[in-house]
Amino acid sequence: MYIIVVGGGKVGYYLTKTLLNEGHEVLLIERDRGKVETYNERFGSVVLAGDGAEAAVLANAGAARADVVIAVTGEDEDNLVVCQVAKQKFHVGRTIARVNNPKNEQLFRLLGIDVTVSQTNHILNLIEQAIPKRAFIHLLSLRHADLAIIEATITDDSPVAHRSIDDIELPVDCVVAAIARGPEVIVPRGATIIEPNDEIIAITKREQEDELRRLLVID
């Protein structure tokens, strides 16, 4: 696969290294000529000096035959334009943009970027999961359907403790996918009773996450 990476910061550097190791044809575009020289010494001549948002630079990089263009600079506006120019001008099949401000994730998708990666959101999620004794944790956002996977720890005073799945009124677009009870994982049926200390894994529409939280952990 021919992959163009724009932006040679830490993310761009390690991404290029990994992709090269995997045997892909990679070209990294970086503005800072000092970095370009250093990287070329390290990787062989796979780094091009220039502004990846400029069509002339992308043309030089052979964007027209690229399978993927990945924009990972620290500026959201630059990542957006790199991907849009790649798509509109060079008809690149897949564009991936790093999103620095989580608020821009939705906008990028609306503006035709195929994949967005929000490191801020990822880091927040990881930290959230690492904080002990939290009753309700957002595990993962599933991008396309606006779905989230959550984990809730049931306590004795949880509104759903000692009740069966059939018995609790889940919000419309929610489903309990699994219950972890000690070492066991139970795939719940309607008759399954929820017990204190159960860890519930549920899939929910993002807009119903708060409702689900209230149902499972807050009275």
Add this chain to the structure above:
Amino acid sequence: MKVVIMGCGRVGARVASLLDHNGHDVTVIDSDAAAFRRLSDEFDGDTIIGTAIDEDILRLAGIEEADAFIAVTNGDNRNIMAAQVARMIFDVPQVILRIYDPVREDTYRRLGLTTVCPTTTISAMILDQVISAAGEPTRPRVVKEG
């Protein structure tokens, strides 16, 4: 008419001052507070410190009621992103942006944005001058002042 302008450089400040002078409701956004000194002394509109690629700043500037949005910062990509937010998220009827890079300008004009490219405009004007001057039988005289 309600107009939101992003970028209070020479162009942004002048457009803002002229529109304000003509009785329009103008809000100017710039990330640098010092930039607002470029506005005319009579400027009576609002100024907001921030970046217009942030939806919250745009809302604060009254983008939801705006008839026009003008993006004239020095950054082509910032202008492009802000213009698309104004167009796609806030449905602003008239969106005008400056793009220095002619190729990028062409790309976004094709996408339906109203773009102004100083590079091509000014080059064309200079070329016109050179060519019409070359067409004259005699070289224009150099007039010394003072």
